[in-house]
Amino acid sequence: xxxxxxxxxxxxxxxxxxxxxSTAPDETQRGLIEATNxxxxxxxxxxAPEQGAxxxxxxxxxxxxxxxxxxxxxxxxxxxxxxxxxxxxxLVCCDISDEWTKIGIPFWEKAGVRDRIDLRIGPALxxxxxxxxxxxxxxxxxxxxxxSYGNYVDELARLVRPGGLILVDNTLWFxxxxxxxxxxxxxxxxxxxxxxxxxDDRFDCVLLPISDGLTFLRVR
Ligand code: CA
Numbered sequence: 001x002x003x004x005x006x007x008x009x010x011x012x013x014x015x016x017x018x019x020x021x022s023t024a025p026d027e028t029q030r031g032l033i034e035a036t037n038x039x040x041x042x043x044x045x046x047x048a049p050e051q052g053a054x055x056x057x058x059x060x061x062x063x064x065x066x067x068x069x070x071x072x073x074x075x076x077x078x079x080x081x082x083x084x085x086x087x088x089x090x091l092v093c094c095d096i097s098d099e100w101t102k103i104g105i106p107f108w109e110k111a112g113v114r115d116r117i118d119l120r121i122g123p124a125l126x127x128x129x130x131x132x133x134x135x136x137x138x139x140x141x142x143x144x145x146x147x148s149y150g151n152y153v154d155e156l157a158r159l160v161r162p163g164g165l166i167l168v169d170n171t172l173w174f175x176x177x178x179x180x181x182x183x184x185x186x187x188x189x190x191x192x193x194x195x196x197x198x199x200d201d202r203f204d205c206v207l208l209p210i211s212d213g214l215t216f217l218r219v220r
Pocket of ligand 1: 045046047143169170
């Protein structure tokens with residue numbers, strides 16, 4: 001599977017046990033994981049398989065029909081969300097890279113979900129700001145440039161309906177959030193973001209220690 005452990009807080013043995021006792025990626029998903037791993041070190045930006053399984057389940061549990069993703073990379077998270085949508089569901093994918101997202105497209109096609117995905121190449125904030133109607137999405141996933149997390153959440157708070165869910169990735173930042181020696185800009189941004197959303201009246205907030213930290217924001 002992935003060569004680089006994202007669940008840094010688990011032993012390799014415990015991580016393997018969890019993977020062995022959760023719904024496994026199917027052939028199409030494994031194909032995309034392998035195609036992404038072939039890119040080398042950058043493949044760390046792909047979400048972990050157990051997180052993908054959780055996101056498919058969450059999409060189904062909340063009965064999401066319309067979803068939006070900020071940061072698609074090679075399309076694994078999009079594949080997992082799209083599979084959880086009904087046939088007439090829609091997932092808007094925002095990413096700046098044509099080069100990376102096009103790796104995922106054949107796998108979306110193979111999974112039969114390509115027609116549910118509206119891929120928009122360009123800065124995500126611009127894309128979000130072009131969507132005028134409020135409360136149009138049931139589910140959102142943020143996994144993009146960390147300094148913009150606060151801006152993405154502000155836009156999505158308008159676009160996700162009350163009772164809908166915003167998921168935010170990498171909020172433990174490989175444990176650096178609690179490392180007193182970590183003073184780089186991204187770590188500080190994530191710390192500030194975590195503190196802000198935990199006390200934000202717009203959301204119920206749960207930071208779950210799955211993979212590299214996944215924050216659940218339920219829109220009030
Ligand atoms: Ca991520």
